Amino acid sequence: MPAGHADATVEKRPNILIILADDLGYADTGFTGSNQVQTPNLDRLAANGVVLENGYVTHPYCGPSRSGLITGRYQARFGNETNFTYSPYDLHQGLPLTEKTFAERLKPVGYRTGIIGKWHLGASFPFQPKQRGFDHFYGFLSGGHSYWPDSVTTQLDLYSPNGAINYSINEGGKLPLSHNDQVGEFDEYLTTALSRDAAAFVKEGNEPFLLYLAYNAPHSPLEAPDELIQKYRHVEPWTRRVYLAMIDSMDQGIGMVIEALEESGKLDNTLIFFLSDNGGVAPKAGYVNEDWADNGPLRKGKGSVFEGGCRVPYLMHWPDGLPRGKVYEFPVSSLDIAATTVALGQGDTRGHPLDGVNLIPFLDGTRNDAPHIALFWRIRDGTGWAIRTPTAKMLKEGYSSRPPELYDMQSDPYESDNVIDSRPELRQQLAQLWNTWNSKNQSNRFLQSNEYQKERLELYRQLDEQLKADALKRPQLVIE
Ligand code: CA
Numbered sequence: 001m002p003a004g005h006a007d008a009t010v011e012k013r014p015n016i017l018i019i020l021a022d023d024l025g026y027a028d029t030g031f032t033g034s035n036q037v038q039t040p041n042l043d044r045l046a047a048n049g050v051v052l053e054n055g056y057v058t059h060p061y062c063g064p065s066r067s068g069l070i071t072g073r074y075q076a077r078f079g080n081e082t083n084f085t086y087s088p089y090d091l092h093q094g095l096p097l098t099e100k101t102f103a104e105r106l107k108p109v110g111y112r113t114g115i116i117g118k119w120h121l122g123a124s125f126p127f128q129p130k131q132r133g134f135d136h137f138y139g140f141l142s143g144g145h146s147y148w149p150d151s152v153t154t155q156l157d158l159y160s161p162n163g164a165i166n167y168s169i170n171e172g173g174k175l176p177l178s179h180n181d182q183v184g185e186f187d188e189y190l191t192t193a194l195s196r197d198a199a200a201f202v203k204e205g206n207e208p209f210l211l212y213l214a215y216n217a218p219h220s221p222l223e224a225p226d227e228l229i230q231k232y233r234h235v236e237p238w239t240r241r242v243y244l245a246m247i248d249s250m251d252q253g254i255g256m257v258i259e260a261l262e263e264s265g266k267l268d269n270t271l272i273f274f275l276s277d278n279g280g281v282a283p284k285a286g287y288v289n290e291d292w293a294d295n296g297p298l299r300k301g302k303g304s305v306f307e308g309g310c311r312v313p314y315l316m317h318w319p320d321g322l323p324r325g326k327v328y329e330f331p332v333s334s335l336d337i338a339a340t341t342v343a344l345g346q347g348d349t350r351g352h353p354l355d356g357v358n359l360i361p362f363l364d365g366t367r368n369d370a371p372h373i374a375l376f377w378r379i380r381d382g383t384g385w386a387i388r389t390p391t392a393k394m395l396k397e398g399y400s401s402r403p404p405e406l407y408d409m410q411s412d413p414y415e416s417d418n419v420i421d422s423r424p425e426l427r428q429q430l431a432q433l434w435n436t437w438n439s440k441n442q443s444n445r446f447l448q449s450n451e452y453q454k455e456r457l458e459l460y461r462q463l464d465e466q467l468k469a470d471a472l473k474r475p476q477l478v479i480e
Helices: 005-011 040-047 062-071 102-109 190-203 226-231 238-263 335-344 424-438 451-473
Strands: 015-021 050-052 112-118 136-140 209-214 270-276 314-317 326-328 375-379 384-388 392-396 405-408
Touching: 015 062, 015 238, 015 335, 040 238, 040 270, 040 314, 062 102, 062 335, 102 112, 102 209, 102 335, 112 190, 136 190, 190 209, 190 238, 226 238, 270 335, 375 424, 384 424, 392 424, 405 424
Parallel strands: 015 209, 015 270, 050 326, 112 136, 112 209
Antiparallel strands: 050 314, 270 314, 375 384, 384 392, 392 405
C-alpha cells in the first residue's frame, strides 16, 4: 500500500450540504409538479440526483421535526413534542444535552461545521449552535424571522394584514441576527443574506465541510422583494403571490451556493440534501388565515399526521456517489440524513443509537429491500400518532375525537378510503410495531399549547410593547 493511502481515503469523504425549507408545500417546487413557481436550481439538482418520492419528516411542524433531523433520532426518544421557546433566559427548553447533533458527530473527525438560518432548538447559552458542534453560526435562534432589516425596529405591528398573529413578534423574529458570538449584519433580503453567507462558507478551506442551511423561507411573515412579487403578479390571492416569490428567492439563493461549489471545484463531491421541515399551510389542514401553500394531492397539511403534514419535497444530489435522474419510491425519513452523513464522514457513533439508515446502498442499487420496516410519529402529548410501512399507514390525529384510520398506501396513496374495519389483522400488526417502537420513547417533557404557553406569549407581547414605548422615549444626541 503506498504511503499516504489512508489520508487519501479520508480526503474522499464528501462535503455535506443539508438545505431545509420551512413550511414548503409538497407541490410548490418544479420537481414536485408545480407549473406555477420557478425553481430551476432545485429542478436541476433533482434531474441530476435522486428524488425521494416518499420522503417524510418526523413531525408535522417546525421544532420537533428539526430535533429529529439534526440528531437522527426520533424526537420522542427524548420527549420533544413541541416547539422550544426562543427566550435566551429559558434554561429548560432546548434540544437535550444528552443528544448529539450531526455536527457533534462530524466535527471531531475533521469536518468544518456550520449552520446558517433558523435554529429553533433552544436559545439559552447551553443550547446555542456553537455549543452543539457548529463552528459557524449566522442566523437566528427563534422559530421565525422578519425578512427585511428595517422590520427589526420599525414594523412593530402585532397582526399581519390578513389578521393572523405576527409570528415574528411572538417568537423573537425581530431580534437581531447572530453571527457567531456577535450581532449579525443584515442589510438585504434575509433569504439572500443567508444564501450569500452559505456561498462564502462552502468556498472556504480544503477540509470537508458540513453545512446545515436552514432557510426560514417560505414561512410567514409573507415578505419578498418587489421585483420577485411582480414576477408572479398574475397569481391570486396576494398571499400566494408573495409566498411564491419567497420560494423563488430561496431557489435563486440555492443557485448561488451551487455556483460557489462549482467555482471551488467541490460540487461533484458534495452530498446535497434538500427537503422541507413539514408540509405547507392549507385550509384543508385547518388553516383559515394562512392558506397560501399547495400540498397537491396530499391530504391536509402542516400540523397533521396525514400525508400533507409529513411527506415533503425531498431530493439528494451527489455526482460522485449517486445515480442521476432516479426516482426512489420506498419510504425514507429525515432521520436518514444523520445516519448517511455520519457513515460517509466516518463520524463519531458513540452515544445514543441513530434511528435512521445510511441511504446510499439503497439508492445506488446495492440493496433492493426497503430501508425501513416502518416509520413512526407521536405528536401532541401522545394523543396523535401514525405508522407508515412500505404498503400501509395507520394514524390518529392528536387532540381529536376522530378514531384511528388505516389506509392501503399502494392502492390509495392519498388516504381517501379508510379500511380499518375490514383489515383487523393488519391493524393489529401495525399497532404492535408502533407499541414496540414507543416502548423506547419518553413522554413529552416539554409543554404544549397550554396555560404556560399562553402566559409566556402574553409576557412577550407586553415586553414588546415596553420596548416600543422605550424606543419612543430614547434620547437623541444633537451634534452641531
Ligand atoms: Ca416549519
